[in-house]
Amino acid sequence: MNGIERWNTPPDLPKHMVIGGEHVDAISRRRMDTIDPATGSAFADVPQADAADVDRAVESAKAALAGPWRAISPAERGRILTRTAALLRRDKDRLARIETLDCGKPLRESLGDLETAAGYFEYYAGMADKLQGDTIPLGPDFVSFTLHEPVGVTAHIIPWNFPLVTTARGIAPALAAGNTAVVKPAEQTPLTALILADLLDEAGLPPGVYNVVTGYGPEVGAPLTAHPDVAHVTFTGSVATGKTVMKAAADHVASVTLELGGKSPVVVLADADLDAAVEGTLKAIYMNSGQVCSAGSRLVVERQLHAAMLERLVTRTNKLAPGHGLDDAPLGPLVSAEQFARVSGFVAGAHRRGLAIATGGGPAAVKGLEGGFFFAPTILDKVAVDDPLSQEEIFGPVLAVQVVDSPEEAIAVGNATPYGLVAGIYTADITRALRFARDIDAGQVFINQYFAGGVATPFGGVKNSGFGREKGLAALSSYFRIKCVTARI
Numbered sequence: 001m002n003g004i005e006r007w008n009t010p011p012d013l014p015k016h017m018v019i020g021g022e023h024v025d026a027i028s029r030r031r032m033d034t035i036d037p038a039t040g041s042a043f044a045d046v047p048q049a050d051a052a053d054v055d056r057a058v059e060s061a062k063a064a065l066a067g068p069w070r071a072i073s074p075a076e077r078g079r080i081l082t083r084t085a086a087l088l089r090r091d092k093d094r095l096a097r098i099e100t101l102d103c104g105k106p107l108r109e110s111l112g113d114l115e116t117a118a119g120y121f122e123y124y125a126g127m128a129d130k131l132q133g134d135t136i137p138l139g140p141d142f143v144s145f146t147l148h149e150p151v152g153v154t155a156h157i158i159p160w161n162f163p164l165v166t167t168a169r170g171i172a173p174a175l176a177a178g179n180t181a182v183v184k185p186a187e188q189t190p191l192t193a194l195i196l197a198d199l200l201d202e203a204g205l206p207p208g209v210y211n212v213v214t215g216y217g218p219e220v221g222a223p224l225t226a227h228p229d230v231a232h233v234t235f236t237g238s239v240a241t242g243k244t245v246m247k248a249a250a251d252h253v254a255s256v257t258l259e260l261g262g263k264s265p266v267v268v269l270a271d272a273d274l275d276a277a278v279e280g281t282l283k284a285i286y287m288n289s290g291q292v293c294s295a296g297s298r299l300v301v302e303r304q305l306h307a308a309m310l311e312r313l314v315t316r317t318n319k320l321a322p323g324h325g326l327d328d329a330p331l332g333p334l335v336s337a338e339q340f341a342r343v344s345g346f347v348a349g350a351h352r353r354g355l356a357i358a359t360g361g362g363p364a365a366v367k368g369l370e371g372g373f374f375f376a377p378t379i380l381d382k383v384a385v386d387d388p389l390s391q392e393e394i395f396g397p398v399l400a401v402q403v404v405d406s407p408e409e410a411i412a413v414g415n416a417t418p419y420g421l422v423a424g425i426y427t428a429d430i431t432r433a434l435r436f437a438r439d440i441d442a443g444q445v446f447i448n449q450y451f452a453g454g455v456a457t458p459f460g461g462v463k464n465s466g467f468g469r470e471k472g473l474a475a476l477s478s479y480f481r482i483k484c485v486t487a488r489i
């Protein structure tokens with residue numbers, strides 16, 4: 001029995017949304033399928049909610065702000081988060097399998113995601129009782145101090161590429177700071193955010209503090225971001241939807257954190273450690289089949305190393321046979337038929353414009369998984385700076401190679417996109433690396449290890465990649481507001 005048959009009908013999948021601590025259907029009773037991207041077949045279904053359900057969820061989150069949650073001490077909030085981390089680890093095998101079925105990524109990556117999600121709860125648990133304010137010296141006749149108050153009801157719009165990790169990334173700091181939350185998972189991947197509700201409940205979170213509404217963007221995301229009782233929206237997704245979310249939030253003056261796309265460069269200078277640069281580039285573009293906001297989707301390489309890098313990358317890439325994530329294949333499928341069509345469209349454009357395709361360049365056939373959304377890992381060589389493959393986020397296993405003749409040109413090429421999420425550089429020269437870090441448009445810079453960092457390192461973008469920071473202590477500032485109290489004595 002292979003992994004696919006074993007998981008055709010996984011036991012105990014969530015069937016309901018979670019609002020006010022209750023497991024509920026959509027008011028309309030509509031439901032929607034969730035699909036295993038490796039087979040193209042539905043394996044579960046969840047409620048398909050709309051604005052009426054969003055109203056219920058926001059009401060419940062608002063009521064919970066004034067309920068037992070308010071009286072729970074910050075230290076106890078921290079303990080609830082610590083217990084949640086332990087429960088995620090307890091259930092990691094089951095949750096990782098469900099995550100893989102829902103979004104396609106290889107099992108080892110889902111297991112890594114479980115550890116990261118637990119890490120967020122652990123990290124912010126430690127902060128819950130340390131969000132303290134200042135005293136402001138105004139002289140002997142005044143006492144002035146600041147209070148850190150929760151902002152209120154927070155909305156979390158989640159993408160499909162890291163369903164649990166992105167939920168944990170926003171929820172852990174939001175809860176640590178005493179807020180309540182309404183989560184809208186991506187329609188493609190609703191399951192782990194629902195299961196998290198049960199773990200938070202088991203950890204002692206009062207009902208209504210964490211609510212999950214499943215459904216489509218226009219039917220659930222739009223009314224949620226437009227809801228007047230939502231004080232902050234944390235959004236991760238495309239630039240176009242991010243702009244829509246920001247406009248909806250503006251109408252009721254809610255704050256937003258926008259983590260949008262990227263077209264991040266992996267810069268390899270001539271003096272780089274070739275082995276490390278090859279490993280880093282492969283990870284940068286093929287993790288989660290390239291469906292990563294911070295993917296290194298452009299290799300910007302100095303001419304002296306170009307041929308050697310390309311040869312090694314192609315050799316290694318050709319060994320990455322796509323397959324079912326539950327079989328822990330080197331590469332999983334794309335998340336959906338839509339995403340498959342989108343990636344295929346970009347690569348078809350590369351064919352039309354006569355770009356040099358070093359490897360890949362089309363769908364991948366996987367025996368026994370003919371209905372899956374598999375795309376061959378693809379490397380496009382010598383892509384011009386203004387080519388759409390250098391400019392636009394593809395969100396697939398497609399690497400654009402750009403050749404440069406100096407470290408200065410590498411920075412110029414690195415910056416020549418509308419995005420600025422992350423950037424990596426491989427070089428033995430720390431001065432060059434730090435100059436690059438100074439001059440590159442990015443919210444995070446990785447030196448000699450792509451994806452260096454973790455839950456503690458602030459993450460977010462500049463330019464079209466968005467604003468606001470998640471992860472690390474920086475994320476907390478979205479989730480409390482400062483009230484300054486001044487008394488004449």
Ligand code: ADP
Nearest residue numbers: 158159185186216217218221222237238241244
């Ligand atoms: P993609 O096109 O890759 O699915 P999106 O940015 O559209 O990326 O989706 C990210 C998240 O935003 C998903 O949860 C999606 O349902 C949600 N979403 C889509 N449209 C809207 C909208 N108008 N308002 C709020 N959320 C939305």
